[in-house]
Amino acid sequence: MRGPDAAARVGRMIEVRELTKRYGGTAALDGLSFEVRPGTVTGFLGPNGSGKSTCMRVLLGLAAADSGAALVNGRRYRELERPLHEVGALLDASAGHGDRTARDHLRCLARTHGIGDRRVTGLLERVGLAGVARRRIGGFSLGMRQRLGIAAALLGDPGVLLLDEPVNGLDPDGIRWIRELMRALAAEGRTVLVSSHLMGEMALTADRLVVVGRGRLIADTSVAELERRFRRGVLVRTPRAAELAAALAEAGATVSTEDGGIAVHGSTAEEIGELAAARGIPLYEVATRSASLEEAYMELTADSVAHRAEEVAR
């Protein structure tokens, strides 16, 4: 890979192109393409079995795709010269020798890449494990293991991070901690891709969303765009409802009576306000209604969920 195209690709950090992977009769990935940009937290969302983990495993060289490309900094994982310095991953928090202390676990990993003890000590502090650094991992709670996994992912100070369901099984403190850490890592200019099947969680953390279903791309969008796309019209309360409704209908909007007010589709809150002002109609309330991101997500993925239920029942 040479020339201007290669340079552009390096800037993109994660690129998944037409990725396909079958397990027997199941297409885990079915022509999936998307890119993840630096400086953002990108949520990787999809119902159970939609291919998120498989995609991450292919990106990390842990599974081979049947066709297509999964690139980090413009290269396949196996072509990376110093992988730990380019991409860090949290896949399975149960990994790690139970007999080893947290510090020794990180030191062993660090040595494979010539990373010194000082970085290990710094990371144990960053993830809040400095106080238990000499305790054996076997006695760690799930939350402590997640923190250790994240320290391992950060060892080589990589620009790209892949986190598979990092909040699974964590208490509210742990969830808040991971959320803040992901935001801080993105603010440092890193590319952070984090998988989840909980839209509510991602809505609080992610700037962008890549939504997949049955191994295919359903949406690649910013959180704000998704909210806009799922607007549910404008609810207006006024003492002169019939008059305003007639004026709005004349202007081309669709109007219905609802909840002691009128529901307007096809007109923005600004247009409604100006039209009412021009006619001297007082407005008591003008509220743009959006579906919650959770509802938007349910709508986007409904087909994949139904299909999966059929597959499981078969």
Ligand SMILES: Nc1ncnc2c1ncn2[C@@H]1O[C@H](COP(=O)(O)OP(=O)(O)OP(=O)(O)O)[C@@H](O)[C@H]1O
């Ligand atoms: N090693 C494997 N052998 C056989 N089938 C597999 C294997 N790994 C994944 N699959 C299948 O591939 C599909 C995608 O699974 P994958 O784990 O990638 O989805 P996911 O989106 O990560 O799901 P979840 O949210 O449940 O973790 C599923 O139908 C799954 O059963």
